[in-house]
Amino acid sequence: MAKVITKSIRLPDNEMMRKFVSCQSSFSNAIRYLIIKYLRETGYNNIADLGKAYDNLIYEVPPVNESGFKNLPQSQSSPKAPLQKAASYSEPMAKEPMMTAPVSEIPACYQ
Numbered sequence: 113m114a115k116v117i118t119k120s121i122r123l124p125d126n127e128m129m130r131k132f133v134s135c136q137s138s139f140s141n142a143i144r145y146l147i148i149k150y151l152r153e154t155g156y157n158n159i160a161d162l163g164k165a166y167d168n169l170i171y172e173v174p175p176v177n178e179s180g181f182k183n184l185p186q187s188q189s190s191p192k193a194p195l196q197k198a199a200s201y202s203e204p205m206a207k208e209p210m211m212t213a214p215v216s217e218i219p220a221c222y223q
Contacts, residue, residue, distance in 0.1 A: 136142040
């Protein structure tokens with residue numbers, strides 16, 4: 113019989129983790145896949161301590177999207193969209209005409 117390494121894992125109890133775990137037919141195989149994928153992408157001689165990377169990632173995850181999952185940062189090799197300039201307070205805003213209603217349509221408590 114081949115030797116095996118046995119480790120346990122504790123995951124944060126949140127919707128994203130529950131969804132991931134529930135979608136796996138074999139959680140052990142999913143973890144094995146993620147490890148092998150990491151090794152192939154980084155190279156066997158470039159293995160890093162992912163515990164620190166995980167801690168950093170937790171504090172940099174953007175807000176939840178429409179599907180209920182957080183958008184995880186993409187790898188450095190992915191193309192990045194150019195940043196759009198944010199409006200500043202010094203830039204004038206386009207003026208829109210104010211909507212007015214006849215006084216008869218405004219409730220008495222607001223007149």
